[in-house]
Amino acid sequence: MYGAGDVRVENVPDPALQEPTDALVRVLRSCICGSDLWPYGSMPASEKGRRVGHEFLGVVEDVGADASGLKAGDVVVAPFVWADNTCDFCAEGLQTSCRHGGQWGVDGVDGGQGEAVRVPQAQGTLVKLPVAEDSALLPSLLTLSDVFCTGHHAAVSAGVSPRTTVTVIGDGAVGLSAVLAAKRLGAERILLMGRHKDRTDLGREFGATDVIAERGDEGIARIRELTGGDGTHTVLECVGTRHAIEMALGVARDGGVVSRVGAPQYTEVPMDFGTLMRNITLTGGVAPARAYIEELLPDVLDGRIDPGRVFDRTISLEDVPDGYRAMADREALKVLIRP
């Protein structure tokens, strides 16, 4: 990515092992994230550009001496940050704050939207998948890299359970994943705020019981009308705008929890005297996907959930620039890449 609207497919040097803890992974599937659209919309022009992509699964091609447990031929998924999975933060399930971890696409690490990736801290980062390279489950397994785990993180952080009502704000891939995650955690009432019918239709299939097209004060009033005036116990904010976080606080029931996973395009949140009197909690954050993959994997393998349905377009590497355009124009919900 060289700037807003400027994504180019280029030849770069083949990655190679650098550290004994590295592994080399040939990418089978990658995808474009809603969060990639923020720099796609606003990144200042850059001569050097930057690698992009932080969601991928693939086949191990080579393994460093200290990356035990992995071997060439293993099919693996990578969470959207790399981590040693042994430090105190990782042990607490917060691999996004790993003391020896980092992000894809920066500091000499490859991005996921490419043919191959050098994976640092491979033993901690990668999770083996018991499937073949041509498995029909690859799209759903790829969502464990970020998007479904992000929806799950929103729901878990909010404390979604069979006893909680849920509002999900946003009908993008994260919002729909949050609906599916809330349903999986037993929520019986899931109110989805969104206005793209094809997306909210998938939201209904994922478990949404109500769809609210209204926004702002009208949206808040509608949610309150549907919940006896109270709002919902949990609110999963899956957009990231100031507008969305304001709605989220507005529809939270007293004592309720707003969980935010949308990348904030704001710097301040209106947590004022009123939210104090109502004991509103604001939680969530960037999802430690690595902490959730083993737990969610069996449900994907057994077909109990099919989070890969958020992909509605598949492209090759050459078409990645058009994939960005299609997602930015809302022509596509989420774009799968087959290198």
Next chain:
Amino acid sequence: MYGAGDVRVENVPDPALQEPTDALVRVLRSCICGSDLWPYGSMPASEKGRRVGHEFLGVVEDVGADASGLKAGDVVVAPFVWADNTCDFCAEGLQTSCRHGGQWGVDGVDGGQGEAVRVPQAQGTLVKLPVAEDSALLPSLLTLSDVFCTGHHAAVSAGVSPRTTVTVIGDGAVGLSAVLAAKRLGAERILLMGRHKDRTDLGREFGATDVIAERGDEGIARIRELTGGDGTHTVLECVGTRHAIEMALGVARDGGVVSRVGAPQYTEVPMDFGTLMRNITLTGGVAPARAYIEELLPDVLDGRIDPGRVFDRTISLEDVPDGYRAMADREALKVLIRP
């Protein structure tokens, strides 16, 4: 209170039962709250004025027909909002959002800083105390009305336990109560931010292991220095200023919780991209004291905790205006009133 700096002691009509759910309580002890100092500092002048005081304990003098379980002569404590203690919010322990509750000093309900109070929803609101009218425990029992329960709420909401490090911001009566509450919940490392030595000395006796006099960026740097660079798992914000909430976010460890109980003098909190990446939770609120009284009462009765030590001055009703002045001038930490 007729305006900033203008508190008057006046004769008002004696309260009487109005509803069958009422009780009439003669006040034995009341006190001035740090939150009373906000209107004392800024309330616009008013001809009518308003009743003040929301912390009191006393003796039941008369009971309505539907306030069962209470009888004349009972010594009782009132939490700082009244509530039916039976609605769904109360059942969840959020009596501050009771569907049939309300605040002291407004809408025809008396304030606690007076000789007697008509208590609405008396059966749900009042908690009987197994002590005599002249018990030496009255000051500590009075803190169950608000200040100690508020510190406890901060600690409970933050998830304080033997496994969490704690920062307490503020050496006022709520901050010191939060220290005592954190200690009671098993915290072994409690860092108290405050700069009034007589107060932080009491904080050390309540359980603070470190006292940090620095503020702002220096205060944040000091806490990080004392915690290996990480900050603490939990942060109890007991002041209410923008300055304090910024410090609170700055000293929270990744994945940590900031619990706020200081009455916010701000409307916006900087929960930006950085706090999302660090998975910081912002929780807390006005304390549902009623939910905690039964749990905390045995520790006060047995003398295991002595939260009444936050009172460092005792006055009569006539001296209430000077009591406000003394607290506002920081001459007194917290003022006990003996009508």
